Amino acid sequence: MIKAVVFDFAGTLFGRPTSRWLSPPHLSVLRAPAPYIARMNAAERAVWDARDLTALANRSAYWTLFRLAGLTMPDSLFQRLHDPAFWLPYSDAASALAAVRPLKVGVLSNISWDIRPVFARESLAVDAFALSYEIGFSKPSIRAFDAACVRLDVAPDECLYVGDDPVSDGAAVAAGLRFAQISTAPVGRRPPVLLEALARYGIAVS
16 A cells, blocks of 8 residues: 655756756756766765765766766856755655555655755745755665655555656665656656556656
8 A cells, every 4th residue: 555655856856947058068967877876986986976965975976977078067067966956846746645645755866956946936835855965865776765765654565756867766666666767858848647657657747
């Protein structure tokens, strides 16, 4: 029996309006970072793996990623990514959060800054946040999912996780949760996939 639904943040509930805010070379690196990650030395890779645990590690990790690609990372780019005003809800985010009630609602995100003001701005109620920089673990670690369940006071097998990344979000299954994978796209271009994912588990808008 599902007693709680936990959502991912970026690419699931909130996203960027378009990809035009970033230069094509920078966007290409973010979409396919693997070749540059493979070129990192041991110390750089350790920072990359910890990029969602502190703001300093996040800045350093992406500075290194772009450097290895022969690019710079302007401070304005980093600051914009951490600006609540830059993140917009998907068209079905509010409906999906409403559809889940009266079940418990959580957000588990690999993030290095506080996203609560983003939800407050949109008047979106969440019972518990499990943010990697606060809990000390990031997905796909099972401990990250455990932390979300503890904060909602539910067992893993009583929880559904909704996210767009088959690797980091898909690890919910190994943690004992059910997992609903969705497709993602910039805000304004994605169909109401959240409602479809919830409907697969018997959760529908009334």
